[in-house]
Amino acid sequence: MRLQDHLYHVIQSLPGFLPETWLAGAFLFIILSEILLKYSPWQLQTTGILRSLTIGALAVALVLVCLQWNDLGGYLFHHLIYLDHKAVFFKLIILVTALLVLLHVQCMQTKLPAEFYSILLAVVLGLFLMTMATNGLSVYLSIELVSIGSYLMVTFGSGKKPAEGGIKYLLFGALSSAIMLYGLSLLYGMTGTLDFTSDVFANQLAQNPPLILLVVGFLTLSGVLFKLSLVPFHVWPPDVYEAAPTPIVSFLSTAPKAAALLLLMRLLSVFPADFQKLMAIIALVSILVGNLAALWQNDLKRLMAYSGIAQAGFIIVGLTAFNQTGFESAVFYITVYVIINIAVFLLIDLMGQDTPSPTLASITGKGAVYPLLSVCFTVLMLGLVGLPPTAGFTAKLLVFSSLWEAYQTNGDPLLVILLVVGLLNAVISLFYYFKIPFYLFFRTSASSPVSSPISYAAIILISLLTISILALFFKTDGLINWIRLL
Template sequence: MQLIDQLNDSIRSLSGFWPELALVFAIAILVVTDLVLLTRSKRPSSGQDSVQVQALSKNRSVLYGLALLAVTVAGAFVIGQESQQKGFLFNFVLLLDNQAVFYKLVVTLAAFFAILHAWTVAKTPNPLPLDWLPILLALLLGLYLMTMSVNLLTIYLSIELVSISSYLLTGLSASRKASEGGLKYLLFGAVSSAIMLYGMSLLYGLTGTLALSESVEQLTQNDSFVIYVAGFLMLGGILFKLSLVPFHVWTPDVYEAAPTPVVAFFSVAPKAAALLVLMRVLTALPANFQTPMAAIALASITLGNLSALWQTDAKRLLAYSSIAHAGFLLVGVVAFNETGFEAATFYVATYVFINMAAFLLIDLLAQSHHGSLTIQDFSGLGTSQPLLSAALTAVMIALTGLPPTVGFTAKFLAFSALLEAYQTNANPWVLALFAIGLLNAVVSLFYYLRIPFLLYFRPASTANLSDIYISRPQLILATVLTVPVLALFFKPDWILRWIGGL
């Protein structure tokens, strides 16, 4: 009878698993379609006629269209889950709740924009191999599972699915730099996964169960020091996905080596899913992790900002910027109250538009520089490319956290929740994070606003960017990503009311 009950529960759980099933079918369809198209037309090489080049362009359009359709269908299923009955799935290993639905929408939006980003710059000299599309969908599937994981085993498996897909996407191109970046990513990921798995094994040994909810009852009977050790080890894999100190070392090399649309996705989507896992784990463990989390946030913010000051490559600058923003993202979590968790959720939701706009604009400007763009290459661009310059200025102001952008609103909400937490428990580490975190926001002015300064107050560099051709789809996508950065400053309640109902 028990086996029959488990089978019936699995069948019932399928009704809450449609987005994931849609992605599984989409991955299979993309792979088969790519194989069919390859048999009809060989990939062109130098010396082959334009007919084969046109065939490859058509194949690319078909596969990108299918990938966008798959993400759209999965997103539609996720939206449908808002009105669906919530609860545990597959014998309590997954949990479908309002938080999972919201974070699924965030990562779906990031995947949608990443595919559009790659498609709009597909005619550049080194376009992304089409193999990246099914890998991206597999990564998105892993992120979906991360948002619903409430069991140690499913947390580990979903993070591993995300990590393995990320390693493949990083080293997908044939360049030496991509191979080195992918290898570094793999090595650091393997170490963090081993640490996390060891921590999970300790928790399982202490409690005899893999379920987070059941672990709490068992852990209250154990010494707090043991809980701290096991908890920290388990958090290793989550901190790795968030690019937080001390698991941040891979970030600049991977961001520089991987294709820009892939990096744009890396910078927001895995962080969003990992944030939800982190909040669920921290609230489940019966120990106060506020002080160590405050120290990690403080170290990440400071190291990211100080390292970004010396960068000359635009992508490496945004890599260290993402480390600092991961620390700011953790500020709301450190508050350990409902206001703080809502502020962190708002931060990551708006960060999708800010960061993906930043990487898109950099990719558009790098088209005449063979994929490489230094900070000095922005000189004099304000007059030759006024629209891109205005959008890039707005994005840099948002990353700094200044009005009138949503970056200011996100930081204001996070630090307000942190101040509320300090007034409750008077933790000196919380006060230190509040003070030094705000000071670091001032430090970030020096490297974020250097780009608008070069745009408008320096003459054009020898490598003039005025000959860059921006197509209409590229301009539309840049506008779609940039407008919310400004609009959500004036209307943050569009998202806050949604978050408040989670």
């Protein structure tokens, strides 16, 4: 193809890349604004101004993404990325998550450096690219853009722990990226292309033994499994969650997982080998490791870290089914999980603001001090367990139903084992999720619980998120029908 044709195709692709172009421009504008504000009369208000500008930039991006729903671009930039309804849906999840996290920062008046806001925009841009990546090059670059920004954000706390958590995150992330890059190099050597949508890619891969494809596929998926915090790439969340500021943990525990789930769906669909057994084993071990480790935790953020490992295992139970129902159930699950997790971390921040590290002991007896927030906390814990009347029950019902449907189709006993172990672990999770309402309502503190002032904005935000989890249980059809359009 001539250079002129290449340039023409790039120009044709730009309208489908408008939200990403806007975010890149906003990223540069926020950096420039930060520099100018430091030498202006509004120097003391720099952080607040940058926060407002970032919220505005994300709101504009939200409008631009909504406009893409009826104006899809298909393949862009010579099959480097692909814009479809799935990408638009997940970009909406990412944007809403980022906006809710900024509201979390606003409600808590969390002290974060001015650089946080530009880095947040860069990470959101990387997550957008992850949702559309269909080429080995775009997959790797988008994951690295997200990872580098994530490493930096983890270090934004005070004291030694954030630096330690950031270094651990960097080391484990670099290892998973190196493994993924090695897998991509093997794929290129086997096929001669990194375009996952190419017929040459599929035909050349099909000529290799299934075992080779499984090994190469697992190596390639390692970067995505790391973002989902699935076994064996699950070591980083406890230290990172404990070290980083709570709003940053809220973002890192939700938005990257959503983007990684869609990327995992795309990658699994292009490999000709049967990955069902491998995904079932990963889901099974992740659920077991996450739930059993969480039983012994007293630090609330570490408890949620191990909970996240188990919940990631439940999410990919839907992918393990390898049917349309399974994909739809996984998307529904991640949507519900994002809402619950954001609300839980905001509650942890609110109830633990009088302590340097929120623990079960620090919330003892606070059910009487914060009755509304404590009831919301209990409802959210019901959602994470998967009990009615919350959308968490619907999410678990859908993923296990898709797994049972897959077992009836192929009769693989491993799927039954995953189903039984998953249901048993949902019961096991009761013992650590219900520690929180137990300490809130049924344990008394040696001293009177400290009542810190809580803004009405935070109470309203928590209430709305909790009501949405209840509403999605009673009115599931709207979200399910939307997901079926993807």
